[in-house]
Amino acid sequence: MRKILKGVLVVLIIFLVNLLNAQEKQKPNIIHIIADDVGYDDLSCFGSKDIHTPNLDLLAEQGMKLTQFYAPHGTCTPSRASALTGRYAPRVNNGKGLYVLFPHSKHGLEDELEVSITELLKEQGYTTGLYGKWHLGHLPQYLPCVHGFDEYLGIPYPNDHGPERIGNSGWRPNGISDPQIPLIEQAQVIKRCDNNDIAELPALFTREACKFIYRAVQEEKPFYLQYANIETHTPYFVPKGFEGTSKAGAYGDAVQYLDRSVGIILNTLKRLNIEDNTIIVFSSDNGPLVHKDEELENCYGKFGFTDPDREHLLREGKYQERYDGGIKVSCIAKWPGKIPAASTCNELVTSMDLFTTFAHLAGAEIPTDRVIDGKDIQPLLTGEDGAKSQHKAVYGFTAHGKLMSVRYKNWKLILPGKHWTGQIDNPVLYNVSNDPGEKADVSADHKDVVKEILDLAEKAKHAIDNNKSLE
Incomplete structure (x- = not known):
């Protein structure tokens, strides 16, 4: 009887292991x-x-x-x-x-x-x-x-x-x-x-x-x-x-x-x-x-x-x-x-x-x-501890490759140019963490940030034009 029970137990264990493996492999x-x-x-x-x-x-x-x-x-x-x-x-x-x-x-x-x-x-x-x-x-x-x-x-x-x-x-x-x-x-x-x-x-x-x-x-x-x-x-x-x-x-x-x-x-x-x-x-x-x-x-x-x-x-x-x-x-x-x-x-x-x-x-x-x-x-x-975005920045390209904006950390930079939303002659910077409506231009107070993002923008445009990775 013990041998039978032991055999049944072994079979059950194998079945459960296979079931768990199948569940793990299930796409x-x-x-x-x-x-x-x-x-x-x-x-x-x-x-x-x-x-x-x-x-x-x-x-x-x-x-x-x-x-x-x-x-x-x-x-x-x-x-x-x-x-x-x-x-x-x-x-x-x-x-x-x-x-x-x-x-x-x-x-x-x-x-x-x-x-x-x-x-x-x-x-x-x-x-x-x-x-x-x-x-x-x-x-x-x-x-x-x-x-x-x-x-x-x-x-x-x-x-x-x-x-x-x-x-x-x-x-x-x-x-x-x-x-x-x-x-x-x-x-x-x-x-x-x-x-x-x-x-x-x-x-x-x-x-x-x-x-x-x-x-x-x-x-x-x-x-x-x-x-x-x-x-x-x-x-x-x-x-x-x-x-x-x-x-x-x-x-x-x-x-x-x-x-x-x-x-x-x-x-x-x-x-x-x-x-x-x-x-x-x-x-x-x-x-x-x-x-x-x-x-x-x-x-x-x-x-x-x-x-x-x-x-x-x-x-x-x-x-x-x-x-x-x-x-x-x-x-x-x-x-x-x-x-x-x-x-x-x-x-x-x-x-x-x-x-x-x-x-x-x-x-x-x-x-x-x-x-x-x-x-x-x-x-x-999955909420992994310390998980961060793998994007250094997110870029607002038009379909034909013109770069309109760059989102970098808590900053959003609007690039100069003509657009139906208005003419912009100089870069405009917003802190979207406390200004999600993009109302207050803070570029004058953060010229170093503007320069940093403009550098990213140039690299991104070059990457797109030459079919290279942005990162």
């Missing part, structure tokens, strides 16, 4: 929720008073708020390209850059020139899916499934690039209206959407994203999901029955509907019992609209309205890399048992860092045949 599921044009303080957990986001607040309570998180660019296309490739926008497409794409654009993210995070993850056995907005090229050779996504259902550019925009902005050929927004599955246009259709797409994308998670679990494969919402980009359409739910107009309704979708995804993970092996990162592609746009209002009425008097913590908004309102965004990360609950990270981080971090989490090797600007932020996310 984490990865979800990146990319909000579209959501401001830094437009979540209640980041200080909003007129927009209520209980699901994102819960995500922050169960995870970490990253308070110094920078998008690489102030507009959608170059920012998303940088996040997908881990490279500053001017490096993309072998240094050609990639600016905002429109329905008449003939170019996009070049697969033969870039390596995406999804391609690296697929090599590690991941199934990959994107639901929502792509905006890296609408022609077949540029669509998500060319860049490592197994599944794609979404729109290839923003929801305000429809026929009501008749080309008076300068970005479109004059007198040529855009076609109806295409809904694309894989590489096939399955529908041309009018505005009523677009209002219902957010709910469709949420449902299909959850179905993707179910399929991955059934197939016992790790997954990468990019959920890229559309409703917080003009026009601020939400499904019928969800208008008027916020105190911040149609935009606030859209943010609250995004929060609802986040809650549905979180509940899906809970029902499938995969929360503990799933890392979720929420961030925005760039800052919000903060100026009135008559064309948008003429096209969409209240759904294209921006209230210029609505207060924001940060200065300015999207379309620029000069002030923090365009590039500093809210970010939340959750991974039970790995990322400390109710924690905060105040170190410099960029969305390019997610490329390197996700790759390392999956066991993938970072490409060595190109400069990758993203850093592995696992030590920051």
Whole structure:
């Protein structure tokens, strides 16, 4: 009897050891929720008073708020390209850059020139899916499934690039209206959407994203999901029955509907019992609209309205890399048992860092045949003692390589030059630790700091122009 019990015990021990080893080797599921044009303080957990986001607040309570998180660019296309490739926008497409794409654009993210995070993850056995907005090229050779996504259902550019925009902005050929927004599955246009259709797409994308998670679990494969919402980009359409739910107009309704979708995804993970092996990162592609746009209002009425008097913590908004309102965004990360609950990270981080971090989490090797600007932020996310940002500075480059600003420690330097936000003749310095709104120029009192950052700026411009590392 003792021999039998001893044998059973040995078998049980071996089973438990193998089980633990299998769990250790299990690759984490990865979800990146990319909000579209959501401001830094437009979540209640980041200080909003007129927009209520209980699901994102819960995500922050169960995870970490990253308070110094920078998008690489102030507009959608170059920012998303940088996040997908881990490279500053001017490096993309072998240094050609990639600016905002429109329905008449003939170019996009070049697969033969870039390596995406999804391609690296697929090599590690991941199934990959994107639901929502792509905006890296609408022609077949540029669509998500060319860049490592197994599944794609979404729109290839923003929801305000429809026929009501008749080309008076300068970005479109004059007198040529855009076609109806295409809904694309894989590489096939399955529908041309009018505005009523677009209002219902957010709910469709949420449902299909959850179905993707179910399929991955059934197939016992790790997954990468990019959920890229559309409703917080003009026009601020939400499904019928969800208008008027916020105190911040149609935009606030859209943010609250995004929060609802986040809650549905979180509940899906809970029902499938995969929360503990799933890392979720929420961030925005760039800052919000903060100026009135008559064309948008003429096209969409209240759904294209921006209230210029609505207060924001940060200065300015999207379309620029000069002030923090365009590039500093809210970010939340959750991974039970790995990322400390109710924690905060105040170190410099960029969305390019997610490329390197996700790759390392999956066991993938970072490409060595190109400069990758993203850093592995696992030590920051896990709250490792003494963990610091690996970025000496974060740079506000335009898509074509002009350097507008440098964030260094608690300083933000605005470089001289002409810009639609104004002409600046001399460098302007802000201490953003006590002046996040970039209101008080302190350059006269810190000339040594200005010189130090100008030196960094020159080295950074040289590095970008010559395809060298910034560090």
